[in-house]
Amino acid sequence: MTLTLPTTRQEAWRWSDLSGLEALAATPASGAARDVDARWIGEGPRLLFVDGKFDEGRSRPGPVIVGATGAISVHPLARLAAGPGWTLTMPRDGAAGLIEIVHVATGGASHVPARIVLAEDAQASIVESHVGDGWANRLTSIELGRSARLMRAIRIVQTSGFVSLRDEARLEAGASLVSTVLAAGHGGSRVDAAISLDGRGAFAEHGGALLARDEQRHDAAIVVRHAREQGTSRQLWRAVADDQATASMAARVEVARGAQKTDGEQSLRGLMLKRSATINLKPELEIFADDVKCAHGATVGELDAQALFYMGARGIRPDRARALLTQAFIADALSRIGEDAVREAFQAESETWLEARA
Amino acid sequence: MLNIQNLHAEIDGKAILKGLTLAINPGEIHAIMGPNGAGKSTLGYVLAGRPGYEVTEGSVTFDGQDLLALAPHERAALGLFLGFQYPVEIPGVSNVQFLREALNAQRKIRGEEPLSGGDFLKRAKAQADALDLSMDMLKRSVNVGFSGGEKKRNEMVQMGIIDPRLAILDETDSGLDIDALRTVGRGINSIMRKPDKAVLLITHYQRLLDYVKPDFVHVLAGGRIVRTGGSELALELEREGYGAIAA
Numbered sequence: 009m010t011l012t013l014p015t016t017r018q019e020a021w022r023w024s025d026l027s028g029l030e031a032l033a034a035t036p037a038s039g040a041a042r043d044v045d046a047r048w049i050g051e052g053p054r055l056l057f058v059d060g061k062f063d064e065g066r067s068r069p070g071p072v073i074v075g076a077t078g079a080i081s082v083h084p085l086a087r088l089a090a091g092p093g094w095t096l097t098m099p100r101d102g103a104a105g106l107i108e109i110v111h112v113a114t115g116g117a118s119h120v121p122a123r124i125v126l127a128e129d130a131q132a133s134i135v136e137s138h139v140g141d142g143w144a145n146r147l148t149s150i151e152l153g154r155s156a157r158l159m160r161a162i163r164i165v166q167t168s169g170f171v172s173l174r175d176e177a178r179l180e181a182g183a184s185l186v187s188t189v190l191a192a193g194h195g196g197s198r199v200d201a202a203i204s205l206d207g208r209g210a211f212a213e214h215g216g217a218l219l220a221r222d223e224q225r226h227d228a229a230i231v232v233r234h235a236r237e238q239g240t241s242r243q244l245w246r247a248v249a250d251d252q253a254t255a256s257m258a259a260r261v262e263v264a265r266g267a268q269k270t271d272g273e274q275s276l277r278g279l280m281l282k283r284s285a286t287i288n289l290k291p292e293l294e295i296f297a298d299d300v301k302c303a304h305g306a307t308v309g310e311l312d313a314q315a316l317f318y319m320g321a322r323g324i325r326p327d328r329a330r331a332l333l334t335q336a337f338i339a340d341a342l343s344r345i346g347e348d349a350v351r352e353a354f355q356a357e358s359e360t361w362l363e364a365r366a
Numbered sequence: 367m368l369n370i371q372n373l374h375a376e377i378d379g380k381a382i383l384k385g386l387t388l389a390i391n392p393g394e395i396h397a398i399m400g401p402n403g404a405g406k407s408t409l410g411y412v413l414a415g416r417p418g419y420e421v422t423e424g425s426v427t428f429d430g431q432d433l434l435a436l437a438p439h440e441r442a443a444l445g446l447f448l449g450f451q452y453p454v455e456i457p458g459v460s461n462v463q464f465l466r467e468a469l470n471a472q473r474k475i476r477g478e479e480p481l482s483g484g485d486f487l488k489r490a491k492a493q494a495d496a497l498d499l500s501m502d503m504l505k506r507s508v509n510v511g512f513s514g515g516e517k518k519r520n521e522m523v524q525m526g527i528i529d530p531r532l533a534i535l536d537e538t539d540s541g542l543d544i545d546a547l548r549t550v551g552r553g554i555n556s557i558m559r560k561p562d563k564a565v566l567l568i569t570h571y572q573r574l575l576d577y578v579k580p581d582f583v584h585v586l587a588g589g590r591i592v593r594t595g596g597s598e599l600a601l602e603l604e605r606e607g608y609g610a611i612a613a
Contacts, residue, residue, distance in 0.1 A: 317414075321450075323439050
């Protein structure tokens with residue numbers, strides 16, 4: 009298959025380097041899924057995908073159905089995810105406990121679509137983990153009915169390779185979507201989302217922490233559209249870049265004509281652990297209503313030298329002091345994960361990343 | 367215990383300490399007083415190893431070890447504690463976590479077992495109680511949202527938990543009201559007034575010395591000690607001003 013990929017000449021992809029994807033897609037997949045057991049957090053439904061293929065023997069899908077999803081996208085990467093995938097449909101008032109999905113890439117490329125449909129007042133919580141070495145490309149189509157609630161937590165902890173995620177979500181009145189992404193592996197990533205608050209008073213939160221070192225590149229591009237009045241959105245992103253790494257965040261809030269009383273907030277903060285690293289932040293607002301509150305902040309800084317000395321003067325080693333301060337820097341972003349066990353697992357993941365610093 | 371010989375130090379090429387000599391023995395409390403800009407805080411920072419402060423001449427030994435060759439955390443592990451004039455806020459790191467990390471890091475360097483969570487909390491509570499700081503405050507981020515006085519009391523709580531052998535207290539009395547001053551003074555005495563420990567109080571004013579009686583008072587001016595006396599020297603300074611004495 010010949011890939012037609014976006015290039016850095018396109019504004020939405022200017023910080024992404026997709027040039028290695030074709031070669032990555034051509035690497036052979038070993039199919040040997042290691043590193044899986046340690047990834048399960050709870051005892052509920054779980055699904056394992058190895059190179060995009062459902063591993064029935066090591067899964068218990070619960071309410072999730074595996075097969076054709078009907079999810080389609082025109083997004084340049086997500087449109088590749090057109091084969092079989094998984095679907096979670098919750099009926100009115102239905103509630104699903106934590107559902108876990110682990111994606112293992114052993115090489116090559118895998119393209120998997122997913123569809124999450126929650127009817128009125130239904131709720132679900134899903135945690136996904138990306139491990140391994142290939143290119144994992146995913147499309148997640150989300151439809152939330154009136155007052156439905158979906159919580160998602162995604163960790164990208166591949167040893168190498170690339171993970172590209174695309175969420176396309178539509179929220180009816182009073183629905184709530186909270187998504188938290190942690191990139192704390194050693195591969196690259198692109199996190200893309202288009203969230204539309206179609207109903208009055210909907211709530212969407214999309215944020216996370218991107219940790220990059222060596223030559224890693226992480227790139228998040230999020231668009232939240234307020235189509236109706238009284239919607240609330242939060243985009244809280246923290247990026248940490250060390251060595252020659254690049255972390256980029258473009259977050260956009262669109263407020264449609266008539267979407268009065270919109271409450272939008274963007275907080276994009278970058279932390280450079282070395283001056284050779286790069287952090288790009290692009291907060292964008294496009295507002296066509298006059299009675300709205302849209303706060304946005306974007307800052308890039310370094311670790312506080314005074315705090316490092318203070319910690320040293322109390323006996324804390326410099327590397328540990330840096331890790332503690334960095335952990336504190338990203339804590340806000342991870343604190344949004346509602347399930348304690350998931351939040352703790354993600355915090356531990358970020359600590360492991362920080363401690364691995366030589 | 368601490369032996370400072372002919373210490374010269376500069377910041378950004380500007381000489382601040384110009385030949386300071388001072389010896390502190392176990393069981394002694396020394397006070398260094400002096401006008402603004404005399405180099406009092408610089409002395410504290412140089413002893414604790416703050417980056418940016420360059421020693422150009424002289425030596426400092428602590429128990430015979432070359433203190434200046436060590437990183438700040440190694441100096442702390444030897445038993446040196448700097449009480450900051452302006453304690454630093456660290457959002458997102460709780461006092462409890464910070465102090466447990468600090469204490470156990472020091473214990474590790476000294477080859478001691480780490481303190482368990484329970485034992486640590488017991489120790490923290492005892493110190494917080496002694497300094498009228500609630501455990502709730504210790505669970506909050508380090509110094510974030512603390513008043514000036516609370517930050518200074520927190521420094522003393524930290525000192526109590528870490529239990530150093532030599533405390534250099536940089537204007538610990540500034541920003542304290544009379545009651546807090548008494549509490550802090552009591553804290554310094556109970557934590558540090560022991561035969562194997564020593565204190566170097568850096569202060570502008572005499573009033574802390576009402577509560578913590580120094581054995582020696584030194585006047586620092588122009589980067590060196592220009593006069594040394596007993597506790598009566600502090601009263602004389604208060605009466606006559608630095609101008610007359612440092613001249």
